[in-house]
Amino acid sequence: MRRSLLFRFLGLSLAVALGAVVATAVIASYSTTEQLQGELQQNAGQLEVDGQIYGELSSYAVNHSGWSGVDKEVRRLADELGRRIALTKPDGTVIADSARVLGAAPELPSVPAATIDARNEGAHVFTSAVQSAAVTVAPASGAAFPTSMVRTAAFPPGYSWGLTAKEKDERQVLAEQAKTCLTAEGVESQVSVTDGAPMVALDAENVDGVTVRQVWRPSLSMATFGSASVAAGGAATPSAAERCVPKGLYAPSAKAKLVNDDEFRRASACLTTAKVPFTPLTDTDTGLRTVSPKDQEKVPAQFFECSTQARSQAIAPYVAPTAKLYLGSKSSFNVFSGEGMLRTAATALGVMLIAALVMLLTGRRLVRPIVALTGAAQRMRNGDHAARVPVTGKDEVARLGHAFNAMAESIQRSDFQRKAMVSDVAHELRTPLANIKGYLVASEDGVVPLDGELVTSLLEETGLLEHLVADLQDLALADAGMLRLHPAPRDLSELAQQVVLAHRPAAETAGVTLTADVPPEAVVSIDSARMRQALGNLVSNAIRYTPTGGTIVVGVRRVDDGYKLTVTDNGAGIADEHLPHLFDRFYRAEQSRSRSTGGSGLGLAITKHLAEAHHGRITVTSKLGEGSVFTLWLPLGT
Structure with a gap:
């Protein structure tokens, strides 16, 4: 059985497409590999730069309720790092673009480098103040320190989030008071500012004999310092720091408390609706509230969904909406330039040659029955109603051939019926007309007298004619769809x-x-x-x-x-x-x-x-x- 014409066309298209894809893949892989190798050699530190851009813009999103004013930050980063930076809304509307001049800019890359989503990615930062503080280690002298020598514990980035200028000034006063107290206790300390928030760092000596500076919070325990509890000027015990450093120095901002209250309310309502058992907790140092699952060993997935959703919804009014980050210029590669032109031309010629050969081989087989149909149709147009086409197979062309033969058979039968009908109508009309004419001629010649009997006979013949004409009229109206x-x-x-x-x-x-x-x-x-x-x-x-x-x-x-x-x-x-x-x-x-x-x-x-x-x-x-x-x-x- 011959395959379907549809499948043959599909196979032909796939064959040509496969050849084109293979050729394109060869060109693209060869040429792109060369270009990527050159780019990697020229931009060895590109990933680190891009990470810095992403980090700073993410910080901007966390600390601002919108993207208004981000243009200055984008241009500053672009000037410092020598990289084109663009931010767009999810629908593609440009928020800021360092390459835009007088409202025009080069086309953006086809794919964003990253998505900045402060509502989801940074949601945890506003409720983690109840967790452990960080110990950021740096040389006491303030000199440059190798990156491998810096260790960071789980410091909650939400600690300094949302502080107003007044709150920062108040914490600066508390930090200075803590430093004065620590000096009186014989503990060396330093007041530093991170993300605009004052912090107190204690000088201590770690296990390798290197003097380091450690940021301390009231919730730090002795175990947090470990062997680094001895300072250069005396014993840097947590008890001295606890006496000197007030809790208010590291308390969350008023805005953070509002977010925390909203988050706690949403999470509690969601878990209650989902019937997930939980325990409300309140941190004694910060006053922040959170929820904890009743069963710590088997925490249902609904608990995490409610927590994440509550945080995202609570933060939304205070952070910038989601934006797409584009770095660099348009992601394009022109294979028709330079050395790639010859390879492209040769490959295109090969694909076209293959496609032409396939089309010639399969097209002749496809066209042959269509040519036969055309010839038969022309013969029918010239009056040969007996024209037929040979049909083999069961595909679409074969069905077209059967339909043509059926149509030709119907036309031939209709033509025969038409001729037979004309002959029958002529015969039916001829008989009564011949009778009427014969009687009238005979009467005119005096052979048959024109009496009542003859008139009656003539009326009968006339009635037959009238009946036949009426029947023909009814059929004509029915054929025309006008039989009312x-x-x-x-x-x-x-x-x-x-x-x-x-x-x-x-x-x-x-x-x-x-x-x-x-x-x-x-x-x-x-x-x-x-x-x-x-x-x-x-x-x-x-x-x-x-x-x-x-x-x-x-x-x-x-x-x-x-x-x-x-x-x-x-x-x-x-x-x-x-x-x-x-x-x-x-x-x-x-x-x-x-x-x-x-x-x-x-x-x-x-x-x-x-x-x-x-x-x-x-x-x-x-x-x-x-x-x-x-x-x-x-x-x-x-």
């Missing part, structure tokens, strides 16, 4: 009895018994004139083909979805081979065209159109020698 109906509620039982009454004289003349078998009432919306015409055609046919002594019954019966009008006779019946064509125009099961039995050949075709115009249908069952049953079904909603 005027539906109204009508009793089918009454209509059937009217048809029986109208055709009873003809039935008696033919020696046939015509009766009606109808219910008391069967109301449906129909065009009574058209439906009487359709039922009359069926009764006329039944009378014509029922021998003397036969019976015809017109019935009306209710079914689930409508009504059935039936015309049942015990006449000669119809052979099975004639049943599929019985409703075709001018078709007769009895081919003799006898005037004793043959009508115009249009009655059943008209009846079929009338039934379909009422959204119904007509069917027939018959058996030779036993009779026929014509059934006209009408829906209730007609």
Whole structure:
């Protein structure tokens, strides 16, 4: 079985795409490797610089409620570090760009270097003041100290967050008082300022014999200092520091307390709603509150979700919103410059050659049946309705070929029917016209007297012509969709009895018994004139083909979805081979065209159109020698 045309096109596209991807990958990997090697050699310290930029801008975000005024900070960092710096909102709106001049700037890199999200990344800094203090170690002399000799404990960065100028001045006074007290206790100390907040550092000697300076807080225990409890000028015991350094020196700011209260309230409400057991805690030194899980060994995930969400929501009004950080210039690499031009051209030529070969091999096979279809269509246009195309396979082109052959068969059959119809119409019109002309010529020559009997005969022939023309007009209107109906509620039982009454004289003349078998009432919306015409055609046919002594019954019966009008006779019946064509125009099961039995050949075709115009249908069952049953079904909603 031949594969689907869709899959063949898909395979062709994938083959070309694969070749293009492989070629692009070769060029990109080779050229990009060369460029990256050069960039790494020229920018060995780039990561450290970028980390510094990220850190300072993150600190700005933590300490400001918005990005207003960040332009100065961005330009300062760009001038000091020689790096283009740009901040944008998540939707791409530029907040600040060091490369922007008079409102214009080079295009940003395609991917941001980092995302600054103070609400989530820095949320913990505002509630960690209850944790342990840090011991930042540096030489007592203040000289440069190797990075490997600096150790940092878990210092809460939220300690100095949110301090106002007044609060800083108050802490400066407390720090100076603590230094005076420590000097009186014989402990060397130094007042320093970190992030704008005063701190007290104690001079001590560590285990390697190096004098260092340690930042002390009231919550520090003896174990925190360890062996570094001996100072150059005496014993730097925690008890002396505890007596001299007031708790207020390292107390959280008023803003930090507001955030802490909001965070504690949100976390408590979330955990209560989630039914997670917790314990509220309050730090005695700072007054900050926090929540702790009841079960320290199995902490549910909901506890961490509530805590994180509460911190982020509490901080949001006090920190800058999320921003994207772009560093450097546009991330682009032009493979069509310099040495890459030749490699690009050669690779593109190779891909095009492969694509051309694949298309030639597969395209010829795809085009061949289409060419055959085109030739057959042209032959049909020239009048050869017998034109057909050979069809093999089961793909889309094969189905198109089958459809074309079916269309050609239908056109040929319609053309044959048209010619047969023209011949039949000519024959049907010729006979009465010939009779009328013959009688008139004979009367004119004096051969036949123009008496009442002749006039009656001429009127009969004229009536046949009129009936045939009326039937043809009805069919033409039905074909054009202009057969108009005027539906109204009508009793089918009454209509059937009217048809029986109208055709009873003809039935008696033919020696046939015509009766009606109808219910008391069967109301449906129909065009009574058209439906009487359709039922009359069926009764006329039944009378014509029922021998003397036969019976015809017109019935009306209710079914689930409508009504059935039936015309049942015990006449000669119809052979099975004639049943599929019985409703075709001018078709007769009895081919003799006898005037004793043959009508115009249009009655059943008209009846079929009338039934379909009422959204119904007509069917027939018959058996030779036993009779026929014509059934006209009408829906209730007609």
